[in-house]
Amino acid sequence: MESLVCYSRTCCICFEEITKVVELFPCHHSNICASCTCQLEKNICPTCRQEVDLVGVNFDLRGTNCEGSDSLSHPTTFIPLTFIQEYRRQTIRRLVASTFQVYFVGSSGIPLSNVASQIFETFAVELDPKLDLKERKHHFEVQRRRTFEDDSTQQSRNNNEANSLEYLLEAFFDMNECTWEYSANAFVKGSLIRFKCFAFWEFLRILRSTEVSDGILPDLIVTCVDLCNEKCFQETIEMQEIMTEIYERHKRKLYNVWLHIRGPQYKKKQTEKRLERVFESMPQVVWPCITLVVPKSLSTRDSTNLVDIIVRRCIKSRQRLFSDEISGT
Known part of the structure; x- marks a missing residue:
């Protein structure tokens, strides 16, 4: 499959700048940010309304800003959208518990x-977690990057596919937007x-x-x-x-x-x-x-x-x- 391409720097849902590129398959739309992707209620592309099966993500956590590059050279991981939605539900349940x-x-x-x-x-x-949401998001983002970089070698040796996938989801997708109303x-x-x-x-x-x-x-x-x-x-x-x-x-x-x-x-x-x-x-x-x-x-x-x-x-x-x-x- 072709590499991720940043067709737009602005998310079509939240209108924030896209700093982590995701691509929806099979329609190939990428004008949606990672945060809004994990909040999709239905498996439907918000742009063309076509059914979405997979989400392509790039785990170059050192910086995936679209500016200055038409494509991302790092390997892309393809994750079923249903896996991302289930991860969101589990995160909410753990918080509510x-x-x-x-x-x-x-x-x-x-x-x-x-x-x-x-x-x-x-x-x-x-x-009120809504008030300092941007500050908390930045803090958690830094923590995720450090964890990802420090543990990348250890994770590569992990043969448990489910644990590895959850680790990648946690490293890439920001669940603060999904969970703040239950915090x-x-x-x-x-x-x-x-x-x-x-x-x-x-x-x-x-x-x-x-x-x-x-x-x-x-x-x-x-x-x-x-x-x-x-x-x-x-x-x-x-x-x-x-x-x-x-x-x-x-x-x-x-x-x-x-x-x-x-x-x-x-x-x-x-x-x-x-x-x-x-x-x-x-x-x-x-x-x-x-x-x-x-x-x-x-x-x-x-x-x-x-x-x-x-x-x-x-x-x-x-x-x-x-x-x-x-x-x-």
């Missing part, structure tokens, strides 16, 4: 980000947690995406609700039923905490009666695990109690998931 995924969801009118930040600001070391952005009571906030309409799209092989269901969902807002309240009930159905479809138990953000018109007895009427109208199987009432401005005590509940529920969710996987249910 060590990090609790906690989602704050609610109607568009609820200040989800404010609620989440109040809860975690006292107890979490917030690390921990908080460290709470000895646990790594990735917490994110979504309006209901956005979270519904995420739930539907769990039908694909990369889909990840969160360990715990914190549903923020305003009982004084009828529209918000009805949306919360509808969303609860949808979440329950999807978790059951994946043979998972839904761990969900309802968080009523009480406003200035909050009255305890009225709230309790409202919740009783709601639960009477809902099937018991879709009830939230816990219902809490907290002020819009959380005290240290409120935050402490809620964080304790979140961590305990996440642990319980993982124990249940592990038990189900062992039993095969």
Whole structure:
């Protein structure tokens, strides 16, 4: 097969400069960067829509910038695209296995980000991997080059084809873009947690995406609700039923905490009666695990109690998931 040719210096998906050339086969398009290649959901070329079987990569890690050269003289390795996609899935699974995924969801009118930040600001070391993504990518790239150069002789003696292939994939493909949304952005009571906030309409799209092989269901969902807002309240009930159905479809138990953000018109007895009427109208199987009432401005005590509940529920969710996987249910 012909050597890799850099037809374009700009990726057709992310529009970043291509520094690592890949070529899709059999269509021979190479106007896509390595990072976007490993994120392809379908085996389809983004340029011509032709089915892709193989990806040609060049492992000259000392520098594969397109500028000043029409082709790369170093040997090209051809890897099935399905192998790259499976490597991405395994990388995500390994990361998720060590990090609790906690989602704050609610109607568009609820200040989800404010609620989440109040809860975690006292107890979490917030690390937003999106902010320093370029810096981290550079650091990991340097580490990959050193590892590749130091261990190249040893790897050449390795007869295990699977291990060698994974080593090459790790050396060439940057998985930071694929995994940053699952990386921990908080460290709470000895646990790594990735917490994110979504309006209901956005979270519904995420739930539907769990039908694909990369889909990840969160360990715990914190549903923020305003009982004084009828529209918000009805949306919360509808969303609860949808979440329950999807978790059951994946043979998972839904761990969900309802968080009523009480406003200035909050009255305890009225709230309790409202919740009783709601639960009477809902099937018991879709009830939230816990219902809490907290002020819009959380005290240290409120935050402490809620964080304790979140961590305990996440642990319980993982124990249940592990038990189900062992039993095969």
